[in-house]
Amino acid sequence: MAAAMKQTPQSYTLLHVQCDFLRSKGKYEWALTLARQAVNCAPSEFVTWEKLTELYMDLGQYESVCNLPLVLESFL
Numbered sequence: 001m002a003a004a005m006k007q008t009p010q011s012y013t014l015l016h017v018q019c020d021f022l023r024s025k026g027k028y029e030w031a032l033t034l035a036r037q038a039v040n041c042a043p044s045e046f047v048t049w050e051k052l053t054e055l056y057m058d059l060g061q062y063e064s065v066c067n068l069p070l071v072l073e074s075f076l
Helices: 002-007 012-024 028-041 046-058 062-075
Strands: none
Touching: 012 028, 012 046, 028 046, 046 062
16 A cells, blocks of 8 residues: 555545445544645545544534535535
């Protein structure tokens, strides 16, 4: 995976793999940072927004989940 990250550091799929690993280790804040990067890399992909939403919910940041439609509008 390290070699793949060097070749394509802005791949949202690789960022998601890292997010999932960090979530499994309880490192939700770190995973949230990577989920935000994934959204910035591929804002038109539903799965990036889904992962970001899941992490906000894991952290109990429900207000941030409610604000995501406003953030999404800025990408349109």
